[in-house]
Amino acid sequence: MAKRIDVSDLDIFYGNFKAVEGVNVSIEPRSVTALIGPSGCGKSTFLRSLNRMHEVIPGARVEGKVVIDGQDLYGSDVDPVDVRRQIGMVFQRPNPFPTMSIYDNVVAGVRLNARKMKKSDLDDLVESSLKGANLWNEVKDRLDRPGSGLSGGQQQRLCIARAIAVQPEVLLMDEPCSALDPISTLAIEDLMTELKDRFTIVIVTHNMQQAARVSEQTGFFNLNGVGQPGRLIEFNPTEKIFSNPDQKATEDYISGRFG
Amino acid sequence: MTSLDTQRRKDAQQSKPVRSRGDSTFAGLSTGAGILILLVLAGVAAFLVAESLDAISAPAEEIAGGEGVWSYVGPLVFGTLVAALIALLVATPLGVAIALFITYYAPKRIAATLGYLIDLLAAIPSVVYGFWGLAALAPAMVPFYAWAEDNLSFIPFFAGPASATGRTMLTAGLVLAIMILPIISAISREVFSQAPALHREAALALGATRWEMIKMAVLPYGKSGVIGGSMLGLGRALGETLAVAIVLSVSGGITFNLISSSNPSTIAANIALQFPESSGLGVSTLIFTGLVLFVITLAVNMLARYVVNRRADFSGAN
Ligand SMILES: Nc1ncnc2c1ncn2[C@@H]1O[C@H](COP(=O)(O)OP(=O)(O)OP(=O)(O)O)[C@@H](O)[C@H]1O
Ligand SMILES: [Mg+2]
Numbered sequence: 042m043a044k045r046i047d048v049s050d051l052d053i054f055y056g057n058f059k060a061v062e063g064v065n066v067s068i069e070p071r072s073v074t075a076l077i078g079p080s081g082c083g084k085s086t087f088l089r090s091l092n093r094m095h096e097v098i099p100g101a102r103v104e105g106k107v108v109i110d111g112q113d114l115y116g117s118d119v120d121p122v123d124v125r126r127q128i129g130m131v132f133q134r135p136n137p138f139p140t141m142s143i144y145d146n147v148v149a150g151v152r153l154n155a156r157k158m159k160k161s162d163l164d165d166l167v168e169s170s171l172k173g174a175n176l177w178n179e180v181k182d183r184l185d186r187p188g189s190g191l192s193g194g195q196q197q198r199l200c201i202a203r204a205i206a207v208q209p210e211v212l213l214m215d216e217p218c219s220a221l222d223p224i225s226t227l228a229i230e231d232l233m234t235e236l237k238d239r240f241t242i243v244i245v246t247h248n249m250q251q252a253a254r255v256s257e258q259t260g261f262f263n264l265n266g267v268g269q270p271g272r273l274i275e276f277n278p279t280e281k282i283f284s285n286p287d288q289k290a291t292e293d294y295i296s297g298r299f300g
Numbered sequence: 301m302t303s304l305d306t307q308r309r310k311d312a313q314q315s316k317p318v319r320s321r322g323d324s325t326f327a328g329l330s331t332g333a334g335i336l337i338l339l340v341l342a343g344v345a346a347f348l349v350a351e352s353l354d355a356i357s358a359p360a361e362e363i364a365g366g367e368g369v370w371s372y373v374g375p376l377v378f379g380t381l382v383a384a385l386i387a388l389l390v391a392t393p394l395g396v397a398i399a400l401f402i403t404y405y406a407p408k409r410i411a412a413t414l415g416y417l418i419d420l421l422a423a424i425p426s427v428v429y430g431f432w433g434l435a436a437l438a439p440a441m442v443p444f445y446a447w448a449e450d451n452l453s454f455i456p457f458f459a460g461p462a463s464a465t466g467r468t469m470l471t472a473g474l475v476l477a478i479m480i481l482p483i484i485s486a487i488s489r490e491v492f493s494q495a496p497a498l499h500r501e502a503a504l505a506l507g508a509t510r511w512e513m514i515k516m517a518v519l520p521y522g523k524s525g526v527i528g529g530s531m532l533g534l535g536r537a538l539g540e541t542l543a544v545a546i547v548l549s550v551s552g553g554i555t556f557n558l559i560s561s562s563n564p565s566t567i568a569a570n571i572a573l574q575f576p577e578s579s580g581l582g583v584s585t586l587i588f589t590g591l592v593l594f595v596i597t598l599a600v601n602m603l604a605r606y607v608v609n610r611r612a613d614f615s616g617a618n
Binding site: 122134138141200207 | 501504505507508516521523
């Protein structure tokens with residue numbers, strides 16, 4: 042069910058401030074695409090515009106086109122709620138619902154999408170999603186405990202389980218490993234490699250090795266100066282970006298000679 | 301266990317943890333404030349008990365009504381609870397709805413104005429509410445009471461006969477509801493607006509509509525705040541004196557009929573109405589009813605605490 046994403050001439054605003062300018066990119070289905078770049082260059086902003094989460098911020102808006110399998114996400118007849126049901130998101134800070142049990146967290150999205158499901162089907166879904174997120178063994182004995190009682194890394198994997206439980210077509214991840222130890226990070230990277238058979242994955246990361254390890258394509262965002270909009274400077278296969286990038290700025294950034 | 305271990309443990313007990321001067325000053329101040337509250341509370345309770353002993357120990361015939369303090373206070377307790385309960389049942393959903401509208405639905409300018417207007421309701425003195433209830437709300441409710449008697453009399457609350465003046469338990473409850481609405485909606489608004497963006501976005505990103513987002517991330521988070529606000533409101537409704545004394549037409553005892561003109565009074569209103577003409581045992585009896593009100597309020601607050609704490613694990617505070 043993975044889908045291809047075509048972005049053309051995308052400008053993204055917070056009120057009058059243009060945060061991202063002129064993005065043109067084509068994201069391949071069934072692959073992992075990494076977005077890298079210095080802090081504040083608009084990676085999160087761009088990512089959030091792919092599932093219309095950007096506009097939940099007051100005053101935030103988008104100009105340009107995002108087309109997923111032929112459908113314009115920002116078409117006037119498109120309900121953002123439907124978009125978000127098809128495009129899952131994992132945030133930088135783990136955000137399981139603190140008032141829900143682990144079990145209820147995993148099925149939260151499913152309950153929204155399809156209200157009626159047999160208990161046994163739900164149980165199976167919880168198990169398969171938690172296994173998919175590499176969390177099952179750690180929580181299988183306490184599914185009725187609050188999700189906020191888990192460690193940070195476990196919470197993040199719970200959020201991944203919650204996102205994949207609804208079988209989205211695209212999975213967006215904003216620095217999903219930034220709060221995790223190396224072992225949990227590796228677990229999540231393995232998970233991405235597994236998941237890309239079924240999903241289109243876009244991940245924002247500050248970790249170059251991670252981008253090199255998990256992604257097929259890499260996009261480099263940069264900005265010319267404070268107050269300037271961020272731009273997608275280069276988008277190429279990951280190997281090329283990390284061996285001989287087209288742009289000098291990319292090379293500088295990757296080799297740490299930045300700024 | 302080695303002796304070294306024991307020694308170390310002793311050291312740990314004896315050596316005081318390092319503390320800054322400011323820290324210990326503040327700890328002292330706040331402990332003092334806490335103790336002061338307890339002392340005041342204990343003082344009030346002791347006063348109430350001491351002053352009502354006369355009435356409790358007096359022979360039943362000498363108490364107003366002639367059947368002892370418990371029979372005297374019974375209908376008053378009932379009236380107090382019914383009026384406060386009506387107020388709570390009306391004001392809580394309304395207050396929560398207003399708070400949600402202000403925080404998540406209304407355009408900014410309307411939200412600010414509305415919030416301001418609701419806060420203004422809290423500034424109106426209760427005697428004004430009383431006269432408003434008597435002069436405006438009660439007459440306006442008369443047609444409804446007549447209709448309810450004709451069509452809904454199978455429900456005990458609307459058994460009738462309908463009051464011709466509208467000065468019924470239901471009117472009193474509604475006046476109280478409006479009086480406690482600002483507290484409930486202000487506190488609900490506060491907690492709703494603090495529902496973490498992190499969790500609201502989590503809900504939205506899963507494809508929740510605004511209402512579903514509110515159900516998943518805002519209401520559970522604000523629940524204990526809403527309960528707390530309702531309890532504050534309930535406290536005010538239980539103790540409200542003037543408005544009820546003015547609005548409610550009092551005669552008769554316990555009844556679930558909310559639309560007639562014979563109603564039990566409430567404890568606070570009864571004290572206000574009877575106190576000027578009382579002396580001796582009469583005063584003691586009234587103070588006894590005050591003690592009962594004190595206990596009820598305390599019990600309500602403890603119940604609220606219990607409800608709020610019961611699922612503290614899931615409150616989102618951790
Ligand atoms: N809610 C907001 N309101 C206004 N401006 C914002 C908001 N969020 C981000 N911005 C601005 O948009 C620009 C891009 O921010 P964004 O969060 O997308 O950067 P980023 O590339 O994700 O950075 P980081 O790597 O630190 O997460 C920044 O200049 C930032 O100040
Ligand atoms: Mg970011």
